[in-house]
Amino acid sequence: MRKVAIVGIGHTVFGNLSEFELVDIMSFASGNALEDAGILKDRKIIEQVFVANVGGGIINHQTGIASSLVSRIDLEPAMAELVENGPASGSSAVKAGFAAIASGMVDVVMVTGGELMRTVTGWKGTDFVAMLTHPEAEYNYGLTLPAFAGMFTRLYMKKYGLTERDLAMVAVKDHENGAKNPYSHVEIPCTLDAIHDGENANVVNPYIAEPIRLYGACPVSDGAATLILCASDSPKMKFFTKKEPVLITGMGAATDTHCVHNRKDPLELTAVRLSAEKALEMAGLSPEDISFAELHDAFVILELAISEEVGFFEKGKAKEAIKEGVTRIDGRLPINTSGGLKSKGHPLGATGVSQIFELVKQLRGEAEEGRQVKDPEHGMAVNFGGFGNNVVTTICSKE
């Protein structure tokens, strides 16, 4: 299998970009990546484009997005396809790009993920995301992703003694990182006193799906991110001299039951574990070798649960790591250095690409002051689709 390098990265700010069209924001991120890779003029060397998006046809009334993007940024006749895998669409698109290069089919691929969710009301946005649940057994009963996360959190609290204060500590840590990330949707730090301990906290940080509070959930965001991939052994690598390439050393994906109630234990995120095991095996690494990670914290509980499932901590012990500062930027294993979905935001199709964008930034040593991990070697990104029924894990390493 050929080695695959990430040779260019691009990103828009995450937030409310509803004054733009979906393909506009995708072209902004793509343009940034072409520039970062140093191939703005030579962009026709890109042979294949994969676009990650979930709601174009549903909430933006636009289909054929991959063709539209290619045309918008003058990349014809590159092959172009859309990849949809719910909230894990971004990483799935990267996986498709990785496979296309590793198989020898093409040498240079661009992957762009984007989503425009703020063009509809919040409740329509929530409904749109809930469409990934089982239509008869879940959706028809009004189950939404926040509702799932609320039930999951309650169960986790009961089993492992997690408290709301522990969850608030995760949010404080994520916002501390997100406040230093210029791409963050909520570029604001928060304090434990304000969102949990203080006398105004109940109103400032209200429940949205008890026991999940406002600061326990990600915002609804618009945004896009792009990666440019190239085969390490390709003569086309000569175009990419501007930045040090970062290697994709491991990729794994796995699925679990569509209906959460069909799982033996809803707290077991089997697809997370299996996808991480595959990625680690491909990279020849163990969890202890990972320097930092971007974990899909659409709800802060997921940061804890995923970090345990991939093998960073024992089950039920991630909360101790938070208390001990292990996952802070200056800790032993920084998690969600970008601010995570919690602070940076979660435009579905863009999220997985954005997580890997962050791995590359950190491994290049380009993260902003105060959120650069010290001498990282390997970063892991876990992109969580559905409520854990389709998960993609990516490992990137310094060359």
Next chain:
Amino acid sequence: MIIDELEKKLRPPELELKPYPPKVITLASGEKMVVREARREEVGVLLGTVYPLLGVPKDFYDIVASRIYAEILGWYRYRVANEFVLVGAIDGVIVGIVNSRLASKDIGMSYHTIAIKRGLRVGAQLFAAKMEHHIEILGQKEVLIVAESPIGFKRWMIEYDLENREDKYPEFRHELGGVPTYVLTTELYNAVRDQKVTGTRPVDTELLATADKLKMPDEYPQIPGYKRGK
């Protein structure tokens, strides 16, 4: 003087309003927002704060800013009866403004809510303070409310589960342009009070002093690149 006599005829009759006791709310960022009643002599700084937003169409800032500008000016020039204005200030810098008036002793007429600082629910806290003033301090029975932006509709109509009285139109209506009228009754207010209204009283003297002389914001997240005076 003849001008004074004429002016008297132009001015509306006024009810005497109890003052709103200041409070402080610790926002999620840890910043302390003092919420207090604005004074008539502070109209200049209030209008100056709102002015740059008159040309911002996103999230309907333009219409809300235009209306609140006119309403505050109307208050200053005695052309609106029984109006009150509350401000939220962090270190003396205005982060949000709400205004309202009493249509009668028992009925309130909520005007506008404008949040300058975004992402910290400043608007939600100030709107709640405005309702607190109507119901708890001024002892009103109902407040008529309209929304002129989707954000407002979500924050007020949905989150407070306001009573829709648009079927009573035109006999019963809010005075802002005939948009559907919703009502916060005392019962509805009491049902959501603990989830919506917060703040600590009395405010520490030193902290309150920081909000004594209000300052206009230098920058607006709604206007990227804007810097006051440049």
